[in-house]
Amino acid sequence: MAETDTYLTIKAFSQGVYKEKGSTFIALAHPVRSAAEIKTILEETRKEHHGARHHCYAYMLGQKRDTWRTNDDGEPSGTAGKPILGQINSNGLTNVLVVVVRYFGGRLLGTGGLIHAYRSAAAEALKNCEIAEMKVHDYFNLEFGYPVMKDVMKIVKDHDLLTTNQNFEEICRITVRIASSTTERILGLLSRIEGLRTTFLYTD
Known part of the structure; x- marks a missing residue:
């Protein structure tokens, strides 16, 4: 990254x-x-x-x-x-x-x-x-259960993260774009959400 x-x-x-x-x-x-x-x-x-x-x-x-x-x-x-x-x-x-x-x-x-x-x-x-x-961004795939969607989307909204490929079902999946200088901090916030998995995709 x-x-x-x-x-x-x-x-x-x-x-x-x-x-x-x-x-x-x-x-x-x-x-x-x-x-x-x-x-x-x-x-x-x-x-x-x-x-x-x-x-x-x-x-x-x-x-x-x-x-x-x-x-x-x-x-x-x-x-x-x-x-x-x-x-x-x-x-x-x-x-x-x-x-x-x-x-x-x-x-x-x-x-x-x-x-x-x-x-x-x-x-x-x-x-x-x-x-x-x-501007340099890191892209991540987020996978989480529907019950914690509100917590995930609050972080997305509070930090103005661009989202793509949204799929909200029993297992929710979205791709988020994070400014590289804030990646570590945002991942720290996301790691507090129970059951959420993050997968690094690429930097652009």
């Missing part, structure tokens, strides 16, 4: 362009949620920009910003993916993929020139993004 209530990400796709000594660097910034989604975007980008010499990228995933990767795609090690990731980090973003495609202009830029070019292109794409602060 997440430790903080919010994280920063981008709202929608955006791009930026940087040109240096005949080479064109096109940065494509995508909001993403999974490695599978990233794989699909990379495949589509390579098809769309099949004439580009390099398709370098970096991404960051997870509310804790603990899943990331960089790829230099044939450029000298550390000259492309790392500076792209640096721009993601400098903006404190997560759930974002930035791909920079390079159309080679015939002149070598050198290590310093490449780092500057990939960093500048990524920075331009992210500058053109609208950054959103997203």
Whole structure:
């Protein structure tokens, strides 16, 4: 479960362009949620920009910003993916993929020139993004007997919890959404209700 209530990400796709000594660097910034989604975007980008010499990228995933990767795609090690990731980090973003495609202009830029070019292109794409602060929630399934439904629903109402998938029969089941920073406290209150079972579903 997440430790903080919010994280920063981008709202929608955006791009930026940087040109240096005949080479064109096109940065494509995508909001993403999974490695599978990233794989699909990379495949589509390579098809769309099949004439580009390099398709370098970096991404960051997870509310804790603990899943990331960089790829230099044939450029000298550390000259492309790392500076792209640096721009993601400098903006404190997560759930974002930035791909920079390079159309080679015939002149070598050198290590310093490449780092500057990939960093500048990524920075331009992210500058053109609208950054959103997203609230983190934990989702739980609650299962309880009908006689204690009033106690459960009082906690739900008092703490303004969103409920879905409600099924009120002899055994009642509902899904609740809890702000992550209050999860421990809410679960403590729910644990006092006799016979209630909580099952963690996911964090979003």
